[in-house]
Amino acid sequence: MSAPRFGDYQNEIYLHGLEDRLPPFTTDLTALESSARERLEDGPFWYVAGAAGSGATARANREAFDRHRLVPRMLTGATVRDLGTTVLGQRLPAPVLLAPVGVQSIVHPDGELATARAAAGLGVPMVLSTASSHTLEEVAEASGEGPRWFQLYWPNDDEVCVSILERARAHGYSTLVATLDTWTLAWRPNDLDRSYLPFIRGVGTAIPFSDPAFRAGLATTPEEDVIAAVLRWVPMFTGTDKTWDRLPFLREHWDGPIVLKGVQHPDDARRAADAGMDGVVVSNHGGRQVDGAVASLDVLPAVAAAAGDRLEVLFDSGVRTGADVLKALSLGARAVLVGRSYAYGLAHGGEEGVRHVLRCLLADLDLTLGLSGHRSPAELGPDALHFG
């Protein structure tokens, strides 16, 4: 088994102290948000940090993590660890992926290109959003040999949908993540109070605007008339009206694994399996869609039980620390996605900022896994947690 590679970031940081060097910004993964607050304008900050309605579900996501506690085991030989895992047949260096986060250029001009470079350098998969500020071809180039997945906001124009899927496959995106929970944006007071929606300003539209099938349906090019192009794209993307009987369409037009994101009910997991899907992301979109929805962590065990060995179960919403990753894995997730955390890293310092956040999270995960007495993610189960 390999050495605890990710945990070495701790030593690196301490050794920098000998040269009076400090980490680029905080290593406290729960303090990134307040630190980003000082760097971003109100609009972009609240767009990222904000949630639906009163924020009850965003808070519930965190409270659920706080309610669960690890029970460390001693003398297990966990000084040597391997965080590696297999997700949908792909070997990953750690059970962590970068969640799709749209319009990343609003927090840093390099946007998704910086994220792609940082992720690729660590071998961590990036899930590129349909609402990217850069084209999927540009992001593929920035990601190089790095693993990349593609998140679909399912356009209600089949030709545009197929064209985008074909481009993604042709550019090395291995896995499709179809997001089901955001067929329209929720009531988001943080954004409404500021009339702030980057999308309608023509940011986050690089993928449709560079798409031949989308452009063919426009009277003027997006370069000539950005408003007209946005007005065509927004209803196409927000007007999606899909039901379970449409899933064969995705299956037909994507020959890699397909994961449904936003599943919270065990019956929906069963339906996903029945429809021939390969996995689900248990997620409430970081509390950005249904305010009052149950914490994502609290539905994970039931969804994992319903999935059985028919579906790979991934998880997101509220993951901030290494311990959070351990808890989600112990409750049935194969891997987790992180959203806001790396977006704050991007806001702090582009590629270097994302790399710092990822290295902090992976080091924290590695150290907490070992100190809890486990050598690999595969060893985690309900036993690792305290109940009652």
Ligand SMILES: Cc1cc2nc3c(=O)[nH]c(=O)nc-3n(C[C@H](O)[C@H](O)[C@H](O)COP(=O)(O)O)c2cc1C
């Ligand atoms: C600023 C922002 C933009 C997002 N954009 C997308 C998106 O384009 N597609 C998508 O499926 N999910 C999107 N999400 C949701 C994330 O993929 C993920 O579900 C969520 O951020 C996880 O919660 P966390 O932020 O607490 O880690 C977005 C989240 C944020 C914070």
Ligand SMILES: O=C(O)C(=O)c1ccccc1
């Ligand atoms: O803001 C979001 O949560 C989101 O998913 C999204 C939707 C449209 C464009 C960009 C991001």
